[in-house]
Amino acid sequence: MGVKQALKSLDAFPRAEDHLLQKTQSGAVVSIIGLVIMATLFLHELKYYLTTYTVHQMSVDLKRGETLPIHINMTFPSLPCDVLSVDAIDMSGKHEVDLDTNIWKLRLNSDGHIIGTEYLSDLVEKEHIAHKHDDNKDHDGDAHKHHAHGFDKDAEKMVKSVKQALANGEGCRVYGALDVQRVAGNFHISVHGLNIFVAQQIFEGSTHVNVSHVIHDLSFGPKYPGIHNPLDDTLRILRGPSGTFKYYIKIVPTEFRYLSKEVLPTNQFSVTEYFVPINEHDRNWPAVYFLYDLSPITVTIKEERRSFLHFITRLCAVLGGTFALTGSYSTSL
Secondary structure, rough: OOOOHHHHHOOOOOOOOOOOOOOOOOHHHHHHHHHHHHHHHHHHHHHHHHHOOOEEEEEEOOOOOEEEEEEEEEEEEEOOOOEEEEEEOOOOOOOOOEEEEEEEEEEEOHHHEEEEEEEEOOOOOOOOOOOOOOOOOHHHHHHHHHOOOOOOHHEEEEEEEEEHHOOOOOOOEEEEEEEEEOOOEEEEOOOOOHHHHHHHHOOHHHHOOOOOEEEEEEEEEOOOOOOOOOOOOOOOOHHHHHHHHEEEEEEEEEEEEEEOOEEEEEEEEEEEEEEEEOOOOOOOEEEEEEEEEEEEEEEEEEOOOOOOHHHHHHHHHHHHHHHHHHHHHHHOO
């Protein structure tokens, strides 16, 4: 037996003689169906290979001395911009005196359309060195100081202007960014920037301060693919008594690693909501509080893609299986 004969004996795919093969219309139909199936499976496998997936890892957060970015975009449909202020307090109960603040306020008419724009770098109160978390006590304490000096013309002018804005149904959109220390604390949006005497003249009591609001966007860093911020598009409209909204936020430091090895540091968070109604005898004034704390665990999210060898293996399996199935069916016909 020669070498060629020996090789032929190893052939696992013997070929029938040409005169034994017969082409039929039914076989052609099966072949076309098989080609369509194989093309569909090929595109599906190609899409599966090109689609990225994420892997989550956890580790201890070792960041120190960094700031926490807070991005705010909210609308208060029942409060004019002149009475709204943003205040930030860290875990020690002190105001941030060196807060890097970029906050804008947009005046809105009763239909929600913009009628004025104002940038206020001092929108966040910085003048207090020590301040407790419940700053309503200081708010009430200021009443005696301002009342002792009388109700001056500037205050009268402001009261008249704000009352007119309330009568016109003006609202306010507050948006921008805060950079706070990376420790537990809170920030809140309220009428606490007014002294209590002026606030009483404007609203005639705390129960008339309507802190209905829409949270368009609230985040603690840039967004990455697939992130979900639970407070986005939150609508809270008061139909009854006013009160204070409190959002308790747990921030989880996060790193997103792209396929390109680029690293995006950011944060994701969970939230629990609580509402405290106010009555006429309360000394507190309505506000919207965001009380945040940081998790000691960092989550790393890696973007990955399946290997090319894995793609080829699956491709050979599905295409080969389809070819064998349609081929055997066509032969039986």
